[in-house]
Amino acid sequence: MNGKVGGLHDLELAEVATLLRERAVSPVELTRHMFGRIRALDGRLHAYARLMEDEALQTATQAEAEIAAGRYRGPLHGVPVAVKDLFWTRGTVTAAGTTVFADFVPDEDATVVRRLREAGAVILGKLQMTEGAFATHHPTLVPPVNPWGAEHWTGASSSGSGVATAAGLCFAALGTDTGGSIRFPAAANGLSGLKPGWGRVSRHGVFALAPTLDHVGPMARSVRDVALVYAAIAGHDGLDPTSLPDLPASPARADIAGLRVGVDPAWNARGSDAEVLAGCARMLDALAEQGAEIVELALPESWHIAGAWELLCGVQTAVAHARTYPARAAEYGPALARLIDVGRAADAMTYHRAQLDALDYTGRMDEALARIDLLLAPVQPFAAPTHERLAELAQSPELNQRLIQYTAPINVSGHPSLVLPCGLTAGGMPLGCQLIARKGGEATLLRAGAAVQAVTAWHRTHPPL
Template sequence: MNDLHYLELTDLAKLIRTRRISPVEATRQQLDRIAALDDRLASYAVVTAERAMAEARAAEADIAAGHYRGPLHGVPLAVKDLFWTSGVPTAAGTIIHRDFRPTEDATAVRRLRQAGAVLLGKLQMTEGAYSDHHPQITPPRNPWNADYWPGISSSGPGVAVGAGLCFGALASDTGGSIRWPSAANGLTGIKPTWGRVSRHGVFDLAPSLDHVGPMARSVADAAALLTAIAGADPADPTALLEPVASIAATTNQAIGGLKVGVDRDWGRRDVDPQVLAVLDDAARALSALGAELVEVDVPDVTQAVADWAPNCAVEAAVAHRATYPARRAAYGPVLSMVLDAGRASSALDYQEVLLRRMAFRGRMRALFGKIDLLLAPAHPFAPLSLKTMGTMGLQPELIARLQAYTAPFNMTGQPTLTLPGGFSTDGLPIAFQMVAADLGEAMLIRAGIAFQRATDWHRRHPAL
């Protein structure tokens, strides 16, 4: 019980269900750990301690009365600070919205509550979910090494789950924002198919690129979170109507016969040797589990990555038009630059971006007619120091390299699974990705669970 904070969500759920530990005790331990560590980690924007304890007591009473709701019941979680939470400040990493208190929960938050989860608070993030934190906000610090990048924009979720300050988190991903912090903090993250999870009550960055998904310590944990939050939503007409039961239906099956695509050119171009070693190890592990490795040629992603920036900028300018440029002084320099670029774009240029995006999506769809999954880096670098990153939003070449393996799958809307797969020579986690066709979350989860049964990278934690 001394290491309760690093238990996997699903393991804690078993202890709660069998009443070997109470939701009240689990929540109290988490709040104590937040109080002890988060002054230096800065992962939480808001801690809702009193509300969390009330929710934990209610969960404890329900379970004692025989009303167990499932694997999230009584489990302490947290959510990125762009999810509306009724009565709780929800700023989306901005100064402009720091006094905003929603009168309702985001659909995904409401579904966590319906599943009986205990919400510890709101997790810090970059301004407006773009690339840099607002100058007035202290950025979260990587628990493995404070001198290294914790990932963006879901920096708080990455640090909090990685440091044992919650058992899982909800996050969002517009160009890599679930995948990068999952990689940087040694976590498992699912970016579901676009529309698989409702975006109602979630601050927009770029709605056609924004994905809502979980970050957790294992694939099984992430699957439990995704199962709870996914599904159609009348409040969000873009949420997909397909049933979600299939997400968990085949997760315990073997992966023999699954075709895993490997592109020896695209998947290795400008990639650090330490990342390549992790990819090669992952490929060998999947092959040993029965998957068939298939050589493929991934469609050229160069234009799709270049088009991501104007696509995002135009949609972000629309999302912020009520406050920008009218309240420009309240915005940080990087987000201001993006919004200015979006406002300056022409309709003709934007339409060309959309047409190229449609064509790229079709070419990628054709690739997945030949394979079940695609193996790829999470990013091409070994773990990045804060000194190297500097102000990333002002380094377009660095952004383009970083997005080479993430942004294409926001442009297509396909689901991805990020998994820890090794460590750098500096002792920092290195991750890889698997990508599936639309609605292929069950396939990803099935392969990911098999990989994590055969390896223990996801069970390594920072020594805090």
């Protein structure tokens, strides 16, 4: 091993995996290098809630010995990754961005954490997140900082996952998405991120926000990397009876000739600014150049679904926090407390009507997606807003509804979605768009994303650190 690890933090996971497999790089040296980078940068980025340095170095030492002995486990073996502080980690605090759970130390790993360990990944630590995976960070905790621009949003609950991966503080991260919280930080930080279909990844050992809306998935620098992590964590889990039995297929090929990609110009343009629409147009052009057929269609109305998301989420969040709220309400931040209050105040008939509307919308989306292979849409109507703009959005229910209009309905329907970088704004901030597939279409999403990234370089742009 040559011991030269400087600069490797900017590589894709798949690239560093090859170096580890070929023993051109030592897992121990690489892990030490990553902790050095974290110490150098995270004092201002605040991506990590806590580090797991001793455990990570033990894992890296084991990985190095196994690889040297010819017992290579696969592409995650010896690769430094990190997980959102929503996932149980045996023996390490899992606070879920709260103070009320600040002393919770699980006695087992979440299933996805266990599967990462079984794949040989080196878990560097727990990543910071919004309180309870809702909208904002607890007021007593320091939120992560967007490495592309400190004055801009990091993208909701999986904020630390997005910042750490973009800044080269890990090679991939796990996040969760209840209303857009894999897709928002992926877009805001210039990453690729997969929200798998509901049930494709186990939720055992994951703090709940709203179980019927919660999705677990990976964020990384390329679709190829996302696919590698997804293949390791997905599949049925006996500890989660809602998880689906079939294992995912990784994109063995990137040929998308003849793939039907749908677009609803009116839906995409609803309040979206010119830079977002230009990014979507660039992605459509790249797909078409690779042989995809672009098909216009009219999607079912979804504005009312985005409007009902808070009610659907709030009721389930109130149930998830029933043991600590309202008993310890003083320890909650205002945003999460307000959401729980919305849920506690809801009447059964209103909630049931919202559920029926959700079922109707899901069926209509199933029908629309059955006519195409993929749907292209914005992630949000504008690039990552400034904190000042975000505060304005928070004060207006209609503006906040507009923020989640392209993400929350896809949580309600449970369809898989993949975020891809598609350029930069005039101010140098990342732009992302999303591809949405029918249920079970994760492999198609990954294949299309890999095809685009084989001929474009948007995903290879790094923040100016």
